[in-house]
Amino acid sequence: MNKKVVAIILGIIILVGAIFGLWYNKRSSEQPKTPSTNVSxxxxxxxxxxxxxxxxxxxxxxxxxxxxxxxxxxxxxxxxxxxxxxxxxxxxxxxxxxxxxxxxxxxxxxxxxxxxxxxxxxxxxxxxxxxxxxxxxxxxxxxxxxxxxxxxxxxxxxxxxxESTGDDNxxxxxxxxxxxxxxxxxxxxxxxxxxx
Incomplete structure (x- = not known):
């Protein structure tokens, strides 16, 4: 029983971590990119x-x-x-x-x-x-x-x-x-x- 509880808890932690990772990647890719202020x-x-x-x-x-x-x-x-x-x-x-x-x-x-x-x-x-x-x-x-x-x-x-060239073209x-x-x-x- 103890091993089963630990396995379930680990599974939940891994699942929550994966969901958070996917959410974070999606959110950061949707944010507008700011232009670099380092361009002289x-x-x-x-x-x-x-x-x-x-x-x-x-x-x-x-x-x-x-x-x-x-x-x-x-x-x-x-x-x-x-x-x-x-x-x-x-x-x-x-x-x-x-x-x-x-x-x-x-x-x-x-x-x-x-x-x-x-x-x-x-x-x-x-x-x-x-x-x-x-x-x-x-x-x-x-x-x-x-x-x-x-x-x-x-x-x-x-x-x-x-300088004038006399040629407008x-x-x-x-x-x-x-x-x-x-x-x-x-x-x-x-x-x-x-x-x-």
Missing amino acids: DSAKFKSEYPRVAANNRFVYASDKEILDIFDNGSGVVFLGFPQCPWCQHLSEHVDRAARTEGVDKIYYLNIRDARASNNEVYQKLVKKLEPYLEKDKNGNPRIFVPDVSIVKNGKIIGRYKE ITPDKYWTNERIERTLSQLRGFMSQLK
């Missing part, structure tokens, strides 16, 4: 902009951080979005210039949704950049991307300006000749060197 900004940017170096200088900035730089801060501000092929190409050159000049951060803001909705942040950015902006088909100032500003103590000391691959890349790097480095 440079790694995240590289995943969105594959042309840049793995050790790129891009950091994701909030709307407020970008507006603060334009108000009274200093730094390189890159406005764009990954779906823009011109942004993809220019990001590589901005990063190279920053690394050469010892600029440790390029403040990046994806403005695609803000521009599409013409939200308050986009309107504030347009107001700050208005003297430099081209007009859209309705005559309103518009931030065409990529948009790169070099800001020192809240004053814009330089802006990337794309030119692709980024055709536009970026070795000569244009060198001129762009020189232009950007000249502005960035003033941040020191």
Whole structure:
């Protein structure tokens, strides 16, 4: 009788343990996976902009951080979005210039949704950049991307300006000749060197 009771108790313990194990595994597999917070900004940017170096200088900035730089801060501000092929190409050159000049951060803001909705942040950015902006088909100032500003103590000391080709249908691959890349790097480095 004693052996029978011990066997039953052991059986119940094993059964309860198995049920608990199955329940725990099911529960943990149903919980949402949280994204890793260990992914650096440079790694995240590289995943969105594959042309840049793995050790790129891009950091994701909030709307407020970008507006603060334009108000009274200093730094390189890159406005764009990954779906823009011109942004993809220019990001590589901005990063190279920053690394050469010892600029440790390029403040990046994806403005695609803000521009599409013409939200308050986009309107504030347009107001700050208005003297430099081209007009859209309705005559309103518009931030065409990529948009790169070099800001020192809240004053814009330089802006990337794309060279005119006279060809509205030119692709980024055709536009970026070795000569244009060198001129762009020189232009950007000249502005960035003033941040020191």
